[in-house]
Amino acid sequence: MFYEPPIVQSRGALHSFLELILSRNFNPRISFVRDDCRVQKLRNVIDSDPAMVRWNLNDVCRQLGLCISGRQARRLFKTCTGIGIKKYVKKKRLGAAAQQLRTTDAPIKAVAIDAGYLHVRNFTRCFLKEFGLSPIEFRRVWRSQMDGDDLLGA
Numbered sequence: 001m002f003y004e005p006p007i008v009q010s011r012g013a014l015h016s017f018l019e020l021i022l023s024r025n026f027n028p029r030i031s032f033v034r035d036d037c038r039v040q041k042l043r044n045v046i047d048s049d050p051a052m053v054r055w056n057l058n059d060v061c062r063q064l065g066l067c068i069s070g071r072q073a074r075r076l077f078k079t080c081t082g083i084g085i086k087k088y089v090k091k092k093r094l095g096a097a098a099q100q101l102r103t104t105d106a107p108i109k110a111v112a113i114d115a116g117y118l119h120v121r122n123f124t125r126c127f128l129k130e131f132g133l134s135p136i137e138f139r140r141v142w143r144s145q146m147d148g149d150d151l152l153g154a
Contacts, residue, residue: 038066039080042073043088050092051116057085094130097123101139108135 041064046053057070066073077085097115100106106114112123112135127135 036076036080038064038068038073039077041066042077042085043081046085046089046092050089050096051114053089053093053116090126091130093117094127097127097135098131098138101135102142111135 042060045060045064057073061068061070061073068076074085077088081088083091093115097111100111100114104111108124109120112120115123117123117126124134127133127138131138133141
């Protein structure tokens with residue numbers, strides 16, 4: 001006595017679904033809500049004071065009551081904003097530093113510390129990578145442009 005498995009011939013919706021899933025060209029386009037409230041809470045924390053953002057993301061998610069892990073938060077943040085959370089924080093910190101360089105005469109070391117960097121060398125390297133100029137050159141170029149505008153306006 002031999003057992004032969006039954007032959008299932010189904011051509012309905014289930015069959016097309018399985019073909020879609022098992023096909024090699026399957027590329028799902030998942031559309032997420034761009035303004036997820038959890039991502040908005042994270043952005044608010046970062047935007048409030050980017051220099052003070054030195055935390056464990058799991059702890060922050062727990063404190064904010066997001067009910068997701070740090071890893072899930074990173075993935076959700078990148079999906080919704082198109083940029084990773086670390087990169088977002090870095091851009092915010094460097095943007096705040098650039099604003100401070102434009103508006104104050106504070107030493108570069110003070111600007112670096114205010115932006116949340118412990119070492120001026122690391123700050124300068126990141127600033128150069130982001131803006132293409134060192135902080136000193138950035139300040140000099142900005143001031144020369146402002147002086148040129150003043151001369152043209154007078």
